[in-house]
Amino acid sequence: MRPTRVHPSAETPAPRELPRRRLRGRRLRGHGRRVSGTALTLGCALTLGCASDLPDPRLIISHRVLAIQTVVSVPLLPEDPALADRPKAEALPFETVTIEPFIVNADGVVDPESLDLVWLACELTPGQGLFACLQAAMPLALEDIPMCEAPDPMDLAGGEGLPESVSPCLIGREGTPDFGVPLSASVFISGSIELTMIGGVPGGTDTDRCARELLSGEFDLPDDCLYAVQRLNVGPLEQLALLAEMFGVEIPGLEVPDPEDVPEADRHPRISEIRVGVVAETGEQLGEVQVLESGDLIEVPLGAILQIEVDSPEEDLQTYPIPVNNGESYEDRQEAYSGDWYRTWGTLLSGGSDDPESYNQWSLSPGSQDELEQPEGGRARLYYVVRDGRQGVNWFWFEVQTTAPER
Numbered sequence: 001m002r003p004t005r006v007h008p009s010a011e012t013p014a015p016r017e018l019p020r021r022r023l024r025g026r027r028l029r030g031h032g033r034r035v036s037g038t039a040l041t042l043g044c045a046l047t048l049g050c051a052s053d054l055p056d057p058r059l060i061i062s063h064r065v066l067a068i069q070t071v072v073s074v075p076l077l078p079e080d081p082a083l084a085d086r087p088k089a090e091a092l093p094f095e096t097v098t099i100e101p102f103i104v105n106a107d108g109v110v111d112p113e114s115l116d117l118v119w120l121a122c123e124l125t126p127g128q129g130l131f132a133c134l135q136a137a138m139p140l141a142l143e144d145i146p147m148c149e150a151p152d153p154m155d156l157a158g159g160e161g162l163p164e165s166v167s168p169c170l171i172g173r174e175g176t177p178d179f180g181v182p183l184s185a186s187v188f189i190s191g192s193i194e195l196t197m198i199g200g201v202p203g204g205t206d207t208d209r210c211a212r213e214l215l216s217g218e219f220d221l222p223d224d225c226l227y228a229v230q231r232l233n234v235g236p237l238e239q240l241a242l243l244a245e246m247f248g249v250e251i252p253g254l255e256v257p258d259p260e261d262v263p264e265a266d267r268h269p270r271i272s273e274i275r276v277g278v279v280a281e282t283g284e285q286l287g288e289v290q291v292l293e294s295g296d297l298i299e300v301p302l303g304a305i306l307q308i309e310v311d312s313p314e315e316d317l318q319t320y321p322i323p324v325n326n327g328e329s330y331e332d333r334q335e336a337y338s339g340d341w342y343r344t345w346g347t348l349l350s351g352g353s354d355d356p357e358s359y360n361q362w363s364l365s366p367g368s369q370d371e372l373e374q375p376e377g378g379r380a381r382l383y384y385v386v387r388d389g390r391q392g393v394n395w396f397w398f399e400v401q402t403t404a405p406e407r
Contacts, residue, residue: 068230073098090233093183112175116207117199122168140215150180199226294396314356335388342383345375
């Protein structure tokens with residue numbers, strides 16, 4: 001996401017106290033595992049720009065939006081209970097999607113509901129990239145943007161073709177809004193919707209000004225505003241064709257398949273286990289390994305090296321068709337994991353990893369860009385985001401309370 005600076009007087013919520021986990025006698029399995037040497041630029045991929053005044057984008061010193069997850073919370077068709085821990089990342093018209101941003105700062109994860117966030121939807125046309133839809137509609141005034149309306153199933157039953165929906169529209173002004181996926185000609189043609197988040201931070205520029213500056217078409221934007229954009233895919237298209245046929249609507253250029261030929265919907269990957277242990281500089285394991293849950297707090301001596309291993313099941317990676325030869329045929333492609341690591345203090349062995357068993361090392365010693373010899377209040381945080389190459393995303397984080405160095 002775009003690195004943003006919070007106003008020095010900003011008030012951020014204190015991290016909640018979390019229980020310490022028991023140590024478990026297991027060995028770390030990461031020695032020799034492949035680690036990507038390239039720091040993946042998640043920031044530029046998801047937001048409107050990347051600031052040039054933060055040399056290390058993996059160092060969290062202010063409010064940052066590291067990811068946005070779109071989850072189908074009210075499905076149109078019954079869901080398989082076995083897939084409850086892998087919710088859909090793409091949605092059909094008439095389904096409800098819950099939009100959740102992963103916002104962090106130097107003090108921990110930020111509750112989206114503690115911020116004043118504006119969410120906008122804009123229907124992408126074929127060939128448009130992210131932010132192109134909203135940008136094409138500028139200049140805009142926030143107060144002039146109509147509310148998004150939930151689609152009416154009778155629009156299909158009427159037999160008058162697909163309706164035109166209002167775009168862009170205002171989803172809501174809350175931290176994790178619900179969005180009713182529209183039914184319109186452009187959605188069927190392009191199969192995706194652009195979701196834009198705008199927000200101010202406590203003690204800094206307010207949300208109304210952040211929105212006004214962006215929607216007016218200005219690009220010299222306040223540094224402390226939060227801007228993020230995420231694609232919501234509408235589909236699978238084969239399921240859309242079956243749905244339209246059910247209501248007696250024909251979609252030009254979209255062939256109605258046999259039900260058994262409908263591909264599986266894009267789903268979010270899981271994080272099945274997180275293991276953390278102290279290792280020597282030579283890589284030798286020191287002591288026992290902790291199996292963590294997201295948000296846990298552990299105690300580690302200052303100067304120690306933590307080895308972190310995160311498992312995302314390889315069997316969760318889906319195979320999906322992509323069009324080739326100008327859409328005349330399709331070929332199968334498999335998802336691939338891409339992990340990104342962030343910290344509030346210290347140094348990381350790598351900024352990214354691409355293995356189902358993601359591995360990294362975190363040195364709890366001051367890095368070249370750390371202003372303090374130890375983390376503020378003795379607390380440091382590590383954040384991890386994993387993506388599957390489509391719209392699937394998941395994350396975890398944990399805190400370290402540093403103790404006196406071991407002799």
